[in-house]
Amino acid sequence: MTDAPTIRRMANAIRALSMDAVEKANSGHPGMPMGMADVATVLFTKVLKYDATDPHWIDRDRFILSAGHGSMLLYSLLHLTGSKEMTIDQLKNFRQVGSKTPGHPERGHTESVETTTGPLGAGISNSVGLALAERILAAEYPTLFDHRTFAICSDGDLMEGVSQEAIAIAGHYKLSKLVFLYDDNGISIDGHTSLSDSVDQIARFKACGWNAVEIDGHDDEAIEAALRATEGSDKPTLIACKTIIGFGAPNKGGTEKVHGSALGADEVAAARKELDWPYPAFEVPGDVKSAWEQAGSRGADQRKEWESRYAALDAGVREDLERRLKGGLPKTFGKAMADYKAKLYAEPKEMATRKAGEAALTVVRSELPELVSGSADLTPSNNTLTKNMKVITPGDYGGSFMHWGIREHGMCGAINGMAIHGGILPVGSTFLVFSDYCRPPLRLAALMKIRVIQVFTHDSIGVGEDGPTHQPVEHLASLRAIPNLNVFRPADTIETAEAWEIAVASLERPSVLALTRQNLPQLRLKDAGENLTAKGAYELAGADGVAEVSLFASGSEVSLAVEAKKVLDAAGVKTRVVSVPCFELFFDQPGSYRAETIGTAPVKIAIEAAIRQGWDAIVGSSGGFVGMHSFGESGPAGEVYKKFGITADAVVELVKSLRGTAA
Amino acid sequence: MTDAPTIRRMANAIRALSMDAVEKANSGHPGMPMGMADVATVLFTKVLKYDATDPHWIDRDRFILSAGHGSMLLYSLLHLTGSKEMTIDQLKNFRQVGSKTPGHPERGHTESVETTTGPLGAGISNSVGLALAERILAAEYPTLFDHRTFAICSDGDLMEGVSQEAIAIAGHYKLSKLVFLYDDNGISIDGHTSLSDSVDQIARFKACGWNAVEIDGHDDEAIEAALRATEGSDKPTLIACKTIIGFGAPNKGGTEKVHGSALGADEVAAARKELDWPYPAFEVPGDVKSAWEQAGSRGADQRKEWESRYAALDAGVREDLERRLKGGLPKTFGKAMADYKAKLYAEPKEMATRKAGEAALTVVRSELPELVSGSADLTPSNNTLTKNMKVITPGDYGGSFMHWGIREHGMCGAINGMAIHGGILPVGSTFLVFSDYCRPPLRLAALMKIRVIQVFTHDSIGVGEDGPTHQPVEHLASLRAIPNLNVFRPADTIETAEAWEIAVASLERPSVLALTRQNLPQLRLKDAGENLTAKGAYELAGADGVAEVSLFASGSEVSLAVEAKKVLDAAGVKTRVVSVPCFELFFDQPGSYRAETIGTAPVKIAIEAAIRQGWDAIVGSSGGFVGMHSFGESGPAGEVYKKFGITADAVVELVKSLRGTAA
Known part of the structure; x- marks a missing residue:
């Protein structure tokens, strides 16, 4: 029997x-995987709780490669630990x-890729949500969940x-099972990080309520000791x-030259020598491969014990x-929503859709x-804290509402993390105008096909006095531009409930609910027997005979169309x-439904208190438009609507x- | 002669x-102005260098109200110091x-409003740009510029x-003339900040290279001492x-109830009593008004001295x-650009528009x-560091290129600050996909009508191997959605130069240049005698007779259309x-030009390696489209183009x- 390979030798397989x-690709980022190979090897062979034979085990430790450009680190780890x-x-x-x-x-x-990374900062904000x-x-479920989240992050x-x-969120909420492994290599694309940075990260993290230590990332004993601590x-x-x-890499290592391009044949050869790795490309010697596979199944017993607790x-x-883990809905869900809507049909309610959202959310919750x-x-503006929710506080996590602080981007990143963890249906909220801060994580949610729901209230110039800085005009269009994202702008209490029903059932598509600040009449007064919002657009009120005019509108402007x-x-x-x-x-929808809904009236007009972009697809480029052509203005909502001619x-x-x- | 009013009494006028x-508006935020009135009064009466009679004096100290919801603080100050x-x-x-x-x-x-604020974080990132x-x-100009930047900021x-x-930028670049006055009131909309925050801000700022002190914001001596220090x-x-x-406000003060709504008549009356302010609404007693006006013209002598140095x-x-201060172009500018384009016509160049951008920027610079x-x-990817630029470093500001670090949002916020300062034409750059991080400041630049230029390279699936996280598909549409923003996607070297010409001359509109990673042929081979890009779209190649087909494309897809x-x-x-x-x-453009350019060919097709949204306005909802319908994929650029059928x-x-x- 030979000695087990050293950590360094196992790490060299990653390198x-x-x-x-x-x-081979002549494209990619070798520097980061080669730099962090020792850290990753200690983590995966000694600390991380996982079983490579069952990558979906819900109580596994989570490993997040926030520095996603170093993807070969992750792919190497998956290969070596035995991913089929x-x-x-x-x-x-x-x-x-x-x-x-x-x-x-x-x-x-x-x-086994826990989350999509690459856009910097995404992975670490996801990891906060995973830990939460x-x-x-x-x-x-105290006997079932007890795992940690490890994220490798970069200077970027x-x-x-x-x-x-x-x-700040992680520190405040005391997420003690969260560990960041910071690849402090001092190099960014432009050169040494000292070109643009002089933050003392240890002091910064301590200021935010973290433990923070510094180690030599090539000393396996120090790595293990720090992780154990x-x-x-x-x-x-x-x-x-x-x-x-x-x-x-003897010549290029330690410089920006190894960050984002292939080393070149000479440097690869020199590195093989330097690392004492005489094997051909893509070949991993048996002792190393078997030690890695053994590491990959280290957690098998823990997983089996967990399964007996589960059983x-x-x-x-x-x-x-x-x-919950599958994302299914309880059998009673449909009836609860139907009962809620039946009450609305029985007693129609004039209210802001943010308030209608609160009412629907109360039922959903x-x-x-x-x-x-x-x-x-x-919270008091978004109406997303319902009476049947309890606030989550640091150390007491048995609740259902998060005070995220004034951190829209971080909130959405963490919410993505909660969704990918499984077992949680996360809902965030802010003003629609601040969805701009949320776009990077919203885009990733759409790309990952995960179920997250963002409630964006104050969805137009109806915001009123807060003025153009707080009045969205381009946001509906720019959110609709993101592929695989449902942007709902419901017109009344019923459409709001329907949007909620669709959002919670959309397992592979994130949803945005754009809701009003101002009151709206209830337009849907009779049960249609189906969720009309699910069709995206439908005829709300027919013409008396052959239509000469079709009015298309969303949200608060549907009632203007009806008027x-x-x-x-x-x-x-x-x-x-037509409500849209x-x-x-x-x-x-099928082309026939779309054509029928758009109809053939000679005059087609779209009405939305936002820019026109996107509506041409419905009313045609020669169709009419009543909406915004510029930023808004500060004033009482009714005055602002009048000023911009949306009446x-x-x-x-x-x-x-x-x-x-x-004619 | 009576005694001068105390700081408290002057501050009470603001309150x-x-x-x-x-x-009176029954809308707004009284809490912040009432809380920070003492700090603002000391700043404006003792420290700030300004002359209210000449608010445009370029060497004035800048005052930024980053906590823009407290706008009445600023409006009160402007009124009291004598703004006409x-x-x-x-x-x-x-x-x-x-x-x-x-x-x-x-x-x-x-x-006298230096910058548009409200979206939190905007003002402080602007202030970094102002200080820079x-x-x-x-x-x-060492004899002309020696002023400071003071920003009031909030917990948010x-x-x-x-x-x-x-x-981090300010600390790294040692912007010692920048001072943040942090309104540490412990209250946010949801309640006490301890609901969601426990960051030690003093330690955090020190970690980032700042001095940081804590004072009683109602003790005028402490405020003055801290400012002097x-x-x-x-x-x-x-x-x-x-x-x-x-x-x-004796009953509501110190709570979230004073943050964002009117106090109510009873509490206003109680506050008048508490503040010993027996005057009717909107009345400022003579002693207070005259002390404020005196303060407002405190800087008149300094300004006059400055004017003599200027003279x-x-x-x-x-x-x-x-x-420079007016934003005009040198008389030689037009000729320099014409000479550059003449060279391109003489020797057409196949190159990526990011490289063409670099060449044009060299001339512009x-x-x-x-x-x-x-x-x-x-930097090495965006190609925005040209040979005739010198890098700005901490302490040596005599340069023309900033290494911003991996901070897209902060970069754009600071760039807005540089633009509003005057005397600087700021240009930023990152990948187009990361324009999502830049939207909040880009929107504010458009709303403020300022000249900033953002170069966003790697503008499509042409990014290739980096994959969908780095391949923009919705970004052109979502940027085009922002009012008053020119989004240029030039097709070749000539259009790139033309876009630069327009961008630098657009004093009231920010510009985005979306540029390719991959090489493109030069399509414009003959001097048209005018800047065709300025029309937004133009016929690049006419039909031989009455056109049956019109192809519309932008950027890298124009050459596909030509093929x-x-x-x-x-x-x-x-x-x-038609190049767009x-x-x-x-x-x-006038309707006639638009109609003529769109033309009447029965078949109209738009081609863009991005989503369709927006193109219907040109090709109509029944027009054809060759482009993206989803996120992209990782692979060599040519393969990815083929995979998505953009050929x-x-x-x-x-x-x-x-x-x-x-037919």
Whole structure:
């Protein structure tokens, strides 16, 4: 029997695979995997709780590669620990169309990739949500959830502003099972980080309520000691690992030259020599491979013990947890929502859709214990803290509402993390205008196809006095531009309830609910027997005969369309109104439904208190538009609507002028 | 002669005006102005260098109200110090349509408002740019620039992630003339900040290279001492002012109830008593008003001295500085650009537009000493550091390129600050996909109508191997959605130069240049005698006869359209190609030009390696589209283009199919 290979030798397998794959692709980032190989090896062989044979085990420790450009580190680890999917051929196909090894790790595309990273800061904000989800679930299921979250992050991750939001949240909420392994290599794309940075990260993290230590990232004993020291901590921990980027590359290592391009054949050869790694490209010697595979199944016993605890659960509890983990809805959900809507039909309510959202959310929450709501310090405005929710506080995680602070980006990043953890349905909220701060994580949620729900209230110039800085005009269009994102702008209490129903059932698509500050009448007064919002657009009010005019509107402007229709009908102009609560779902409908809903009226007008972009797809480029053409203005909401000519009268006038042209 | 009023009494004028204005509007934020009135009074009466009679004096100290919701603090200060525009009637019209007193301060709308604030974090990142601009100008004009920047910020400002980016930049670059006055009132909208925050701000700022002290924000001697202590510092300074929000409101003060709504008549009356302020609403007693006016003109002598130094400048230097301050272009600029383009016509170049951008920027920079470029750590990729630029370093500000670090949001916020300072033309750069991080400041730049230029390279799936996290697909549409923003996507070297020409001359509109990673042929081979990009869209290649097909494309896809035209022409299908480098400018053209450019060909097809949204306005909702319908994929750029069917062949196929339908 031979000695077990050293940590360094096991780490060199990562180094070699990484530089070989980048070399073959002639594209990629060898520096980071080579620099952090020792840290990752200690983590995966000694500390991380996982079982490579069951990558979906819910109580596994989570490993997040926030520095996603170092994807070969992760792919190498998956290959070495025995992932069936991550074959050596996949490594050879690094960064090729159709491979499991894209340039940056993509959740859903590659098994065992916990989250999609690359845009810096994303992974660490996700990891905060993962750690929080664990605590929330542990409060409810103390025998089942007890795992940690480890994130490797880079200088870039810590320079991004969202890192501050994430760090502050983690520190405040005492997420002690969260560990950041900071690849402190001192190199960024432009050169040495001292070109642009002089933050003392240790002091910064301590100021935010973290433990923070500094170690030599190439000293396996120091790495292990630092990782062990985090066990039982009462705070999250930063381990700043001093590393040499491209460790092993004798000429380019330690410089920006190894960051983002292939080493070149000569340097690869020199590195093989330097690392005492005489094997051909993509070849891992048997002793190393078997030591890695052994490490990969280290957690098998822990997993089996966990399974026996799981099996010992009360059947009802287990069944409900299984449902939660799959994202299914309770059998009673449909009836609860139907009962709620029946009440609205019986007693129609004039209210702001943010208030209607609160009412619907109260029902949803009563049915879904996994729902965790929250707001970026706009709780009384967003109306997302319902009476049947309890606030989560540091150390007491048995609740369902998060005070995220004024941290929209961090909130959305953490919410993505909660969603990918499983067992939680996370809901965030802020003003629609601040969705701009949320775009990077919203985009990643759409790309990852995960179920997150963002409630964006104060959705137009109806914001009123707060003025143009707080009045969204371009945000509906710019959110609708994100692929695989449902943007709902419901017109009344019923559409709001319907949007909620769709959002919670959309397992592979995130949802945005854009809700008003101001009151709206209830327009839907009779049960249609189906969720009309699910079609994205539908005829709310038909014409009396062959329509001469079709009015299309969303949200608060649907009631303007209905008002205009009354005036036009009275004047003998046959008018129909189409409510358009969700573009994305409408464009998903069959062509025949779309054509029928758009109709053939010679005059088509879109009405939305926002810019026109996107509406041409419905009303055509020669269709009319009543909406915004500029930023808004500060003033009482009604005055502002008048000032920008978004009124029923303006619609009637436009109809007259277009009929003149059409005639 | 009576005694001069105390600081407290002068501050109470701010408190009374603020609560009266909010009360009259029944909307607004009284808490912050009442809490920070003492700090602001000391600053404006003892420290700030300004002359209210000349608010445009370029060497004035800058005062930024980053906590923009406290706008009544600023409006009160402007009124009290003698602004002609800010009459008492304006205060009475707080938050009304058409007033000079919108809910949040708006630069350009109200004189002496340095920047538009409200979205938290914006003001402090602007202030970093203001402080940097001062240093850069002082390096060039040491006798003319020597002023400081003071920003009042809130808990919310410091929770926003961009604050970290801004603080880190300021600390690294040793912006010692920058002072943050932190309104440490412990209250946010949701309640006490301890609900969501436990960051030690003093320690955090020290970790980022700042001085940081804590004072009682209601002790005028302590405030003055702290402000004096910042003079001659070698670092930026944080003064954390412990204050009581709504100071003076006996029942609601110190709670979230005074944050964002009117106090109510009873509490206003009680506060008048508490503050010993027996005057009617909106009335300021004579002693207080005259003390404030005296304070407002405190800086008159300093300004006059400055003017004599200015007058003593060499005439050529002064003339050029005047030009810079107005944003004009040197007389030689047009010729330099014409010469550059003449060279391109003489020797056409196939190159990536990011490289073409670098070449054009080299010419622009050689003409405009005020241009300061920079990159968020993608310098070698963005190609925005040209050979004729010198890098700015901490302590040596005589340069023209900033290494911003991996801080896109902070970069854009600081760039807005540099632009509003005057005398600088700031240019930023990152990847187009990361424009998502830049939206909040880009929106504010558009709202403020300022000249900033953002170079966003790697503008499509042409990014290739980095994959969908780095491949923009929705970003062109979502940027085009922002009002008053020119989004250029030039097709070749010539259009890139033209875009630069327009961008530098657009004094009231920010510009985005979306540039490719991959090489493109030069399509414009003959001098058209005018800047065609300025029309937003133009016929690049006409049909041989009456066009049956019009192809519209932007950027890298224009060459695909040209290729497709060749095939179609050969097949006898009369085809024209319209290049669309800038939607915003095209929609600004007269209707006749737009109609003529769109033309009447029965088949219209848009080609863009991005989503369709927006193109319907040009090709109509029944027009064809060759582009993206989803996120991208990791792989070599050419492979990815093929995979998503964005090829000349696909265009030809689509033409065939649409002609079939049309026929």
